[in-house]
Amino acid sequence: MKVVLAIMEIEQKALFIIFGGTGDLAKRKLYPSLFQLYKKGILKDNFAIIGTARRPWSDEHLQEVVKEAIEGDEAAVSLGAEFASHFYYQSHNVNDTEHYVTLRKLAEKLDEKYQIEGNRLFYLAMSPRFFGTIAQHLKSQKIVTTKGYNRVIVEKPFGRDFESAKDLNDSISKYFPEEDFFRIDHYLGKEMIQNIMALRFSNNLFRAVWNNRYIDNIQITLSEALGVEERAGYYETAGALRDMVQNHILQIISLLTMNMPASYSESDIRREKIYALKSLKKYSAVKVAENFVRAQYSAGDGQIGYLQENEIANDSTTETFVAGKLFVNNENFSGVPIYIRTGKRLTKKTTRIDISFKEMETSFFDSKKLGRNILTINVEPEGKVFLQTNIKKIGQGFDLVPSLMELQLNNENVVVPEAYEKLLLDALLGDATNFAHWEEVAYAWKFVDSIRKAWDDGNGNLAEYPCGSMGPRESEELLERDGHQWVFDGE
Numbered sequence: 001m002k003v004v005l006a007i008m009e010i011e012q013k014a015l016f017i018i019f020g021g022t023g024d025l026a027k028r029k030l031y032p033s034l035f036q037l038y039k040k041g042i043l044k045d046n047f048a049i050i051g052t053a054r055r056p057w058s059d060e061h062l063q064e065v066v067k068e069a070i071e072g073d074e075a076a077v078s079l080g081a082e083f084a085s086h087f088y089y090q091s092h093n094v095n096d097t098e099h100y101v102t103l104r105k106l107a108e109k110l111d112e113k114y115q116i117e118g119n120r121l122f123y124l125a126m127s128p129r130f131f132g133t134i135a136q137h138l139k140s141q142k143i144v145t146t147k148g149y150n151r152v153i154v155e156k157p158f159g160r161d162f163e164s165a166k167d168l169n170d171s172i173s174k175y176f177p178e179e180d181f182f183r184i185d186h187y188l189g190k191e192m193i194q195n196i197m198a199l200r201f202s203n204n205l206f207r208a209v210w211n212n213r214y215i216d217n218i219q220i221t222l223s224e225a226l227g228v229e230e231r232a233g234y235y236e237t238a239g240a241l242r243d244m245v246q247n248h249i250l251q252i253i254s255l256l257t258m259n260m261p262a263s264y265s266e267s268d269i270r271r272e273k274i275y276a277l278k279s280l281k282k283y284s285a286v287k288v289a290e291n292f293v294r295a296q297y298s299a300g301d302g303q304i305g306y307l308q309e310n311e312i313a314n315d316s317t318t319e320t321f322v323a324g325k326l327f328v329n330n331e332n333f334s335g336v337p338i339y340i341r342t343g344k345r346l347t348k349k350t351t352r353i354d355i356s357f358k359e360m361e362t363s364f365f366d367s368k369k370l371g372r373n374i375l376t377i378n379v380e381p382e383g384k385v386f387l388q389t390n391i392k393k394i395g396q397g398f399d400l401v402p403s404l405m406e407l408q409l410n411n412e413n414v415v416v417p418e419a420y421e422k423l424l425l426d427a428l429l430g431d432a433t434n435f436a437h438w439e440e441v442a443y444a445w446k447f448v449d450s451i452r453k454a455w456d457d458g459n460g461n462l463a464e465y466p467c468g469s470m471g472p473r474e475s476e477e478l479l480e481r482d483g484h485q486w487v488f489d490g491e
């Protein structure tokens with residue numbers, strides 16, 4: 001642990017070039033996260049950030065935008081102006097080669113001014129259709145340096161199916177090798193998602209029972225109270241399956257079901273995650289209809305339905321909810337149903353994993369009285385882990401009552417860093433463990449494509465659910481057919 005902290009405390013020298021520097025992601029996530037790294041002294045004197053996009057902003061305007069982005073942070077009062085002074089703006093159309101020449105000159109000037117030693121991080125926070133052309137120009141216009149490192153970080157969506165993801169991947173990997181290519185999945189930066197490996201592999205108790213002999217079923221819920229908001233254009237091309245299942249949910253499944261890696265290293269962890277994703281059971285089209293539910297929100301709870309949202313066609317069939325039953329057919333998990341669900345405009349924002357253990361065959365108790373052991377990883381909002389057990393009811397006799405044990409995770413009173421902060425630091429350190437490797441992305445798309453194709457070919461109806469509910473009835477039935485129910489009922 002000491003070694004890791006020591007590395008993290010070292011000041012990093014880097015020039016960030018953020019493509020999409022005027023965008024929503026930059027303002028809401030990237031600038032505040034970079035400020036956290038500045039507060040911690042990881043970014044100190046030897047760094048600069050170029051924000052670039054088409055808008056004709058000035059350095060001063062970008063610096064004002066950055067100050068606004070961090071104004072909620074108390075430390076911004078004393079440190080905000082100095083931090084913002086490291087930001088520069090370059091008006092730039094990514095399709096225009098001439099602009100890369102200006103960008104290179106600015107990058108060289110800042111490299112010298114801040115003594116950055118050629119380390120560059122290119123953050124592509126804009127539509128993926130531009131990624132190939134940006135990567136190509138970075139190379140041809142010599143914005144990649146020969147001295148330090150050159151890393152490219154790309155945002156989602158990484159394609160809309162396997163073929164387009166492969167094209168996208170090829171268009172970047174022509175210029176950036178895999179070790180410099182960081183595909184963001186911000187769920188992998190969440191503290192509680194990273195805790196899955198810690199729970200599984202550092203506790204003999206859990207290690208021993210983490211398999212199909214003891215686990216009955218796994219339930220993963222990524223529910224949101226928000227609707228489609230301002231992202232109709234993107235969401236209509238994606239839907240919940242591509243937006244949440246292909247990336248976040250399948251990444252969580254890989255962490256839950258992979259075999260124990262040989263070591264805590266990028267390559268060993270990746271190998272096991274890839275193997276888990278490769279082991280996902282594929283369904284025939286008919287089986288997709290049986291094992292997956294798709295639905296769209298309708299008006300309810302004072303909210304309008306999806307079809308009434310701005311810029312959504314009134315005959316749109318885009319799903320805003322998906323539930324499904326999956327299997328990872330590796331040696332430890334074959335036969336364990338993994339129920340997933342995600343949707344917009346559900347009861348509340350919750351990200352949780354419920355691991356339900358098998359009922360016990362015993363003559364010591366009347367087995368009907370025994371509640372199942374359930375391990376709940378509440379990623380959000382609580383960031384806690386709970387274990388449901390059975391204990392004796394106080395008093396005469398020997399009745400049992402369920403009891404909830406809370407595993408104390410944050411006993412150091414530290415502020416949990418935001419996912420983007422951790423991932424930006426990982427990228428600075430050149431550690432891609434918490435980023436998605438191409439083969440993970442590829443297997444995830446192959447799985448998702450088979451579901452999408454079955455739907456597109458008419459297998460499986462689009463159900464409806466009212467805003468404020470936990471999805472359509474069909475989602476409950478998916479579990480009821482197996483004699484189960486969702487552990488999380490939305491309360």
Ligand SMILES: NC(=O)C1=CN([C@@H]2O[C@H](COP(=O)(O)OP(=O)(O)OC[C@H]3O[C@@H](n4cnc5c(N)ncnc54)[C@H](OP(=O)(O)O)[C@@H]3O)[C@@H](O)[C@H]2O)C=CC1
Binds near residue numbers: 025052053
């Ligand atoms: N916002 C979010 O919460 C999340 C976003 N993402 C992903 O991050 C990426 C960015 O999203 P977001 O910030 O929301 O999108 P925005 O639409 O807010 O930003 C897009 C950016 O691209 C710039 N841009 C567009 N066309 C060009 C061009 N031809 N040349 C140069 N710059 C251009 C825009 O600036 P200008 O108009 O000034 O040129 C703007 O800065 C997307 O891939 C998105 O899917 C992923 C997860 C969450």
Ligand SMILES: O=C1O[C@H](COP(=O)(O)O)[C@@H](O)[C@H](O)[C@H]1O
Binds near residue numbers: 186
């Ligand atoms: O990637 C995405 O994630 C968000 C949900 O992220 P969270 O960290 O708030 O759980 C989702 O709203 C968005 O549609 C999707 O693109």
